[in-house]
Amino acid sequence: MKKLLCFLIILFVFFYLPAFSQEDQADSTGAAVDTLTLDFGLFNSDEILNLSLRFDLTEYMRKKPKEEYLPAILTYHISDKDSINKEIKLRSRGIARNNICNFPPISLNFKKSDIKAPGMKKVDKIKMVTHCNSGNEEYLFKEFLIYKLYNVLTEYSFRVRLVKVDYISTAKKTRTIRSYAFLIEPLDMLADRTNSTSIETLTLTQQNIIPEIMDRMNIFNYMIGNTDWSVTGQHNCKILSVIDPGHPGLGGIVPYDFDYAGLVNAHYALPAEGLGLESVRVRRYLGDCRSEEEFNTRLKEFSEKKSEFYRIINEFTSLDEKDKKYMTGYLDGFFNSLEKGYLITSLKRECRNQQVQNKQFLHQGYVISIRYDTKLRQ
Numbered sequence: 001m002k003k004l005l006c007f008l009i010i011l012f013v014f015f016y017l018p019a020f021s022q023e024d025q026a027d028s029t030g031a032a033v034d035t036l037t038l039d040f041g042l043f044n045s046d047e048i049l050n051l052s053l054r055f056d057l058t059e060y061m062r063k064k065p066k067e068e069y070l071p072a073i074l075t076y077h078i079s080d081k082d083s084i085n086k087e088i089k090l091r092s093r094g095i096a097r098n099n100i101c102n103f104p105p106i107s108l109n110f111k112k113s114d115i116k117a118p119g120m121k122k123v124d125k126i127k128m129v130t131h132c133n134s135g136n137e138e139y140l141f142k143e144f145l146i147y148k149l150y151n152v153l154t155e156y157s158f159r160v161r162l163v164k165v166d167y168i169s170t171a172k173k174t175r176t177i178r179s180y181a182f183l184i185e186p187l188d189m190l191a192d193r194t195n196s197t198s199i200e201t202l203t204l205t206q207q208n209i210i211p212e213i214m215d216r217m218n219i220f221n222y223m224i225g226n227t228d229w230s231v232t233g234q235h236n237c238k239i240l241s242v243i244d245p246g247h248p249g250l251g252g253i254v255p256y257d258f259d260y261a262g263l264v265n266a267h268y269a270l271p272a273e274g275l276g277l278e279s280v281r282v283r284r285y286l287g288d289c290r291s292e293e294e295f296n297t298r299l300k301e302f303s304e305k306k307s308e309f310y311r312i313i314n315e316f317t318s319l320d321e322k323d324k325k326y327m328t329g330y331l332d333g334f335f336n337s338l339e340k341g342y343l344i345t346s347l348k349r350e351c352r353n354q355q356v357q358n359k360q361f362l363h364q365g366y367v368i369s370i371r372y373d374t375k376l377r378q
Contacts, residue, residue, distance in 0.1 A: 043159035043185045048318075050077040050164050053106075055090060057169035057177065064092040064104050074108065086110070093127060097259065100268050101132035103177070127184040128163075132259075132266075137180055139259060139266045141319045142327060144182045145312060146224055146258040152308050153216060153301065155194055156240065156252050159185040162318070180318065184256065187238055196240040196252060202233050206288050209239075210247045215298045217255050218287030222347070223302065223334045225262020225283050227272035229255060263330050281330070285350040295344045306335055 055072035059065075069089035076084045089109040098104045106128040129144075131137050150157040160182045167177040191198050206214050209231065217237070221229060229236040231253065240252035260269040262281040271277035275284050290298070313319075313327050337343040 042183070043161050043189075045161070048162050048164055051075065052077065052083075052166040052168055053090070054168040054170060056171050057167055057174045058171040060090075060092070061102060064098055066092050066098060069109060094257075096268075097132060101130070102134070103130050103132060103179075105129050106181075126186055128181050129184065130165075130181045131179040136266070138319065138323045139264055140180060140182065141316070142264040142323065143258045143261075145316055145319070145327070146261060146263060147182075147184075147256075148312050149224075149309050150220060150255070152305050152312070153220065154213070156190075156196075156213060156242075156254050158190060158254060158256050187254075190254065191240060194240070194242070194252075196242045199239040199241050199251060200234075201239065204231055204234075204239060204251070206231050208251060209253050210242070210244055210250045211290075211294075212298070213242075213252050215287060215290065215294070216301070217253055218285065219298055219302060219347075221255065221261075222283050222285045222287075223263075223331065224258065225280055225330070226255075226258055226260065227275060227277070227280075227284050227286060228257070228260035228269075229286075263327055265326070265330075283334070285347045286354060287347075287351060289348060289351040289355065292344055292348070295347055299338055299343065303335075303338065 052075040053072055054075070055070050060070060069091045072088050072090045074086045074088050076086070078084065088111075090106050091109070092098050092104040093107040094105045108126045108128055110124050110126070129140060131140050144160055144162060147158055147160040151159060162180065162182045165179060165181050167179070169176065187198050206218075221227070231237060231239075236255060236257045238254045238256070240254065242252040244250065258264060259266050260280055262279070262283065265281060269280045271280050271282065271284075277284060309331060310328055313324055313331075316324070319327075334343070337346065
């Protein structure tokens with residue numbers, strides 16, 4: 001009977017759970033140990049995954065370890081009775097949220113042998129964005145949706161997967177925390193999917209990026225009210241070496257970490273330092289200047305995707321109606337300006353002002369690549 005049960009579980013996982021597969025027999029607790037295999041299917045579904053993470057919650061929340069890994073057991077729940085266990089390690093990640101959040105984002109560290117998808121030998125870590133503080137899940141949902149919006153525009157974007165997690169402490173007298181989170185596609189997985197290569201360098205500028213890709217990211221960040229990024233220093237963006245005969249020697253760029261965006265409007269978020277903005281809700285274009293024809297070409301893509309943007313937000317069932325209304329209302333400001341013909345004028349004015357400000361900073365000896373509050377992020 002036990003062998004039959006194991007066989008049925010294996011069939012179930014193989015045919016219905018493309019993100020995970022099971023190979024070993026079940027242990028005495030009814031859960032398979034050390035059998036989790038990740039592949040591209042993990043980020044090809046919108047179904048919410050049910051996970052448990054068992055580790056020393058007290059130690060994690062007290063120390064927020066960024067260097068030392070804590071041992072943990074990750075459990076994927078197939079059903080109420082069946083589950084798959086995986087021994088992993090984890091630590092906290094991030095800069096601002098590591099200081100601000102009671103429960104900072106997590107880096108999940110798997111064994112390299114667990115990643116069996118073609119070309120994925122280097123992938124052994126997956127980022128998990130957590131709820132930050134109790135009662136702030138709406139921020140997590142909004143940031144998750146921003147990733148989904150960018151997916152609509154380009155394949156050069158991180159895919160994400162929403163999960164519901166039970167954080168079970170191995171320490172005594174620490175209650176279980178149940179909350180949503182989302183997983184972010186590993187960079188090497190994105191690079192393999194887009195036939196590109198990730199680049200680690202702190203010396204590039206916007207001029208080193210393919211104009212269409214750079215402009216798309218600039219306009220998107222303007223649309224969502226995000227100034228918390230910089231190409232130089234690779235702050236909240238990753239650089240890719242892409243194959244593009246039309247732009248030899250130029251790369252691609254992929255943004256991430258959108259919690260400081262006006263579309264999220266987190267209570268802790270501050271505008272980028274030096275821009276003179278009163279709130280993250282105030283938009284500021286940080287891209288290079290383009291001709292009116294070039295801006296029109298780039299903005300046409302956003303106009304064509306407008307209905308899809310709104311559909312993604314309105315059909316997301318985990319976010320309440322008030323927050324959905326806030327998000328669509330914030331996007332209204334962008335699209336109303338675009339449709340009335342004001343937006344290009346604003347972009348051209350702001351890019352010129354940005355050029356003047358950059359020259360002033362360079363003349364004064366400032367490092368302009370750091371566009372964030374250093375007091376919060378050190």
